Every structure is written in structure tokens, then in C-alpha cells.
Amino acid sequence: MSYHELSIEERSNIQVGLLRGMSQRAIARMLNRSPSTISREIRRNRSTQGDYITQHAQRAMRERRMSCRPRQKLVPGNELFELVVHLLRKRFSPEQIAGKLRAMEFPNFEDA
Structure with a gap:
């Protein structure tokens, strides 16, 4: 099984799911992703207030990706x-x- 990074649409769906009170497992089923992927994404990209914001998550992903590439x-x-x-x-x-x-x-x- 190959890994595909989360798209902005998937990150948006995570944000909406969290706002609706869905569990991480329910969000994972909805996106056809592993629950650990959703959990890791939320943990990595929560704001200081504890909210998950799509734009912040996308920007953080790009910054992490640029810093690890030669x-x-x-x-x-x-x-x-x-x-x-x-x-x-x-x-x-x-x-x-x-x-x-x-x-x-x-x-x-x-x-x-």
C-alpha cells in the first residue's frame, strides 16, 4: 500500500468533521484513511487554542516538506x-x- 499525503479537501473534511463532533475514527472512515493518519494530522496541526484549521494545516505541511528536502x-x-x-x-x-x-x-x- 502506498502513502498519499492528505489533500486540502481532505483537511477541510477533517475540520468540518471535528466541528460536527465526529470521532476521529468516523472521519477516517469517511475519508477512507487510517484512523492513525487522522489522529497524527490533528495532533500535528492543532492551533495553540486546540482548534484544527485547514489553512494552518496546509501551510504547516508545506513548510515541513520544504525543510526536509535537499x-x-x-x-x-x-x-x-x-x-x-x-x-x-x-x-x-x-x-x-x-x-x-x-x-x-x-x-x-x-x-x-
């Missing part, structure tokens, strides 16, 4: 990107490009 290595418009594109157009292989960049001691290549 920084992009090749960003269109920067010097490294342009150099890699140029070398690819000259039919260099990715391995050849990596070797050439190391030999050139391209600034921040190993960090990129």
Missing part, C-alpha cells in the same frame, strides 16, 4: 546550470560533465 542543485539561470546545459548540447555525458567540473574546480560544485 536544496536544488541545478537552478535555471545560474552559472552552473548554463554550463551543464552547454556541455550537454556538446554531447558530453553526465559523467564527463561531472569530471570536467571537478577538474575545473568549479566553485561550490561539490556542495551543489
